[in-house]
Amino acid sequence: MLRRKWVWAVLALIAIGGIVAFIASRRQDRGVTVSAETIQRRDLEAIVSASGKIEPQKTVNISAQSMGRVTRLAVNEGERVKAGQFLLQIDAVIAEAAVRRDEAAVAGARTALDQSRASLQSARANLDLARQALKRQQELNQSGLTTREALERAQAEVEMRESDLAAREQEIKNRETQMRQQEAGLQSSRHSLSQVRFEAPFDGIVTRRNIEEGENVVVGTMNNAGTVLLTVADMSVIEAEIEVDETDIPFVQLGQPAKVAIDAIPDRTFTGKVTEIGNSPIQQTATAGSTARTATNFKVTVTIDGQIPEVRPGFTCTAEITTATRANALSVPIQALTVRELLYDEKGNIIPEPRPPKPRWQFGPQAATPVSAAITTELEPGQKREETEGVFVIRDGKAAFTRVTLGIAGERYLEALSGLQEGDRVITGPFESVRGMYEGDVVNTGDAGSTSAGGGSGVRVRVGG
Numbered sequence: 001m002l003r004r005k006w007v008w009a010v011l012a013l014i015a016i017g018g019i020v021a022f023i024a025s026r027r028q029d030r031g032v033t034v035s036a037e038t039i040q041r042r043d044l045e046a047i048v049s050a051s052g053k054i055e056p057q058k059t060v061n062i063s064a065q066s067m068g069r070v071t072r073l074a075v076n077e078g079e080r081v082k083a084g085q086f087l088l089q090i091d092a093v094i095a096e097a098a099v100r101r102d103e104a105a106v107a108g109a110r111t112a113l114d115q116s117r118a119s120l121q122s123a124r125a126n127l128d129l130a131r132q133a134l135k136r137q138q139e140l141n142q143s144g145l146t147t148r149e150a151l152e153r154a155q156a157e158v159e160m161r162e163s164d165l166a167a168r169e170q171e172i173k174n175r176e177t178q179m180r181q182q183e184a185g186l187q188s189s190r191h192s193l194s195q196v197r198f199e200a201p202f203d204g205i206v207t208r209r210n211i212e213e214g215e216n217v218v219v220g221t222m223n224n225a226g227t228v229l230l231t232v233a234d235m236s237v238i239e240a241e242i243e244v245d246e247t248d249i250p251f252v253q254l255g256q257p258a259k260v261a262i263d264a265i266p267d268r269t270f271t272g273k274v275t276e277i278g279n280s281p282i283q284q285t286a287t288a289g290s291t292a293r294t295a296t297n298f299k300v301t302v303t304i305d306g307q308i309p310e311v312r313p314g315f316t317c318t319a320e321i322t323t324a325t326r327a328n329a330l331s332v333p334i335q336a337l338t339v340r341e342l343l344y345d346e347k348g349n350i351i352p353e354p355r356p357p358k359p360r361w362q363f364g365p366q367a368a369t370p371v372s373a374a375i376t377t378e379l380e381p382g383q384k385r386e387e388t389e390g391v392f393v394i395r396d397g398k399a400a401f402t403r404v405t406l407g408i409a410g411e412r413y414l415e416a417l418s419g420l421q422e423g424d425r426v427i428t429g430p431f432e433s434v435r436g437m438y439e440g441d442v443v444n445t446g447d448a449g450s451t452s453a454g455g456g457s458g459v460r461v462r463v464g465g
Helices: 003-028 093-143 148-195 431-435
Strands: 033-036 038-061 068-073 086-090 197-199 205-208 226-246 259-261 269-281 299-306 316-333 337-344 384-396 398-403 407-409 413-418 425-429
Touching: 038 205, 038 407, 068 197, 086 226, 093 148, 093 316, 148 431, 226 316, 259 299, 299 316, 316 425, 398 425, 425 431
Parallel strands: none
Antiparallel strands: 033 425, 038 226, 038 316, 068 086, 086 197, 205 226, 226 299, 259 269, 259 316, 269 299, 316 413, 337 384, 384 398, 384 425, 407 413
16 A cells, blocks of 8 residues: 555656656747847947046146245236236346346446457557558668668567557457357346246136245256246137047047037037047056056047136046947947857858757756767867857847957947848847857747847947958
């Protein structure tokens, strides 16, 4: 009796297992439920996005050229100024004294030069007299009316006067050199005097004021920067200086359009264009003890169209540069793209491979997979394996992997250059289903077959092809 009960119990378990296996097989026959989207044509834009700061196109730092105390200060930070408007005055006592000293030195050098010129005229007159006396002595000597000693004395007098004239001419040259030196010193002193009064170089805004009236300013040296008194910026032309990653720099070109969003001015977007692209990477400040590799960025300047009255230098901004556009391009959703390792023959044709066998439910411990059922890793001559980008297209209710050649990448869609046709339905999700899918898998789109993909991918920009 007990043995009969055990037999019925075993039969009941077998029947339950058969029902479960039948239900599971029915579910497998219906396939995996996926979401799909129909391939269409769209207008695509490839966008490079980067962040940075707002800066004026022209900025001037006004620094002190001479030491002294600020005696007058006529502007405040944030005030608009006109070209030539008085800004500040440094104590001019030392500079004025230097000018007066150099003016006196120039006057003294001019007087000495005039005296040397007068001496030159006297030396020339004495030389003429000596030459006339020598001529008379030579005539008398020919008639025998003078002595040899008188003739030689007249010749010596001429030589002495010629030497004196040469000395006076050299003295004139020295006096002229001294005169030019003193005049150069006076010019430098007058320039220094002009540097104690500062005027606005152009129309703009005083963006920084580092000095107060009564403070002393310091002149910069080779190893020590001088005091920056004021900073005047021309805000009529605004630029966004952004840092673009090295992988995106090859696609950025001068003149490309851009949209700039300023954090301090929400709900507004400003247009502009690329006007400058850095050739050298931005130097990153390394922290002590840090061994991590920092990202390599390049500075790109976007000049914003028009004026923005409420903007200030240093505002944080984000710029989106349109690097390429495609009108009416065949587009594929980003989330449909996947990568598979395919087997190619020597001619580049794909060699179909069977799907790895699915594990079957069975009583007891799982049996080892036969070696014949596993995909061998040994390749025949001429064969190779390559990772290939593509999508799964639904054909007759089954998934078919299709290679796709890609062009530009937009925010949610990629340009399909080859491999797809308009009207094809590609599998877009779920992500786990796409990742684990194989050629020939039965799929079921359910109610999501004709819907478009919802959210965009986290990929913003990647230009390919």
